[in-house]
Amino acid sequence: MIPHAGGGAKPVSPAIIDGVFRALADPTRRDVLGRLSARASSVSDLAESYDMALPSFVAHLKVLEQCGLVRSHKEGRVRTYEIVPERMKVAENWLARQRTLWERRLDQLDDYLMKMKQETTK
Numbered sequence: 001m002i003p004h005a006g007g008g009a010k011p012v013s014p015a016i017i018d019g020v021f022r023a024l025a026d027p028t029r030r031d032v033l034g035r036l037s038a039r040a041s042s043v044s045d046l047a048e049s050y051d052m053a054l055p056s057f058v059a060h061l062k063v064l065e066q067c068g069l070v071r072s073h074k075e076g077r078v079r080t081y082e083i084v085p086e087r088m089k090v091a092e093n094w095l096a097r098q099r100t101l102w103e104r105r106l107d108q109l110d111d112y113l114m115k116m117k118q119e120t121t122k
Contacts, residue, residue, distance in 0.1 A: 012090055019067035020090045028052075029060050033083060036070060040082035 023029050032046060047057045061081060064070040068087040072079050 012093070016067070017090055017094055020069065020087065021094075023063050023067045023069055024091060026060065026063075028057075029064055032060060032064065032081075033069060033088075036081060036083040037085075040080050043079050043081065046081065 024033075028050060035041065035046065035049075043054075043058065043061065046061070047054055050057055061070065061072070065072060065081075068084055070081045071084055072081045074080075
């Protein structure tokens, strides 16, 4: 388990992180998330913008729902999807940890190069 960023109380499993990034890897799914960030939408409203068969589009929605980036509810025959912003934090926190790690490494490299430069100018 990987500690939750921000002093985190909740550990996040690598499988959850993998699922979120796998879902975000596809441009159609990222676009759907962008649209859902504005408002919840029905499957048919979401699907009309894409040139693909409905079953193929629904497969994208299932991937997003399985990893927890969206949730759906059904009223009568209409299934509506909405974004789950808390799950997006999984990707955000992982990226923040990577940024911190690489900034520290680059600072160490900068310090080393400055030391080397000072030694060669002596």
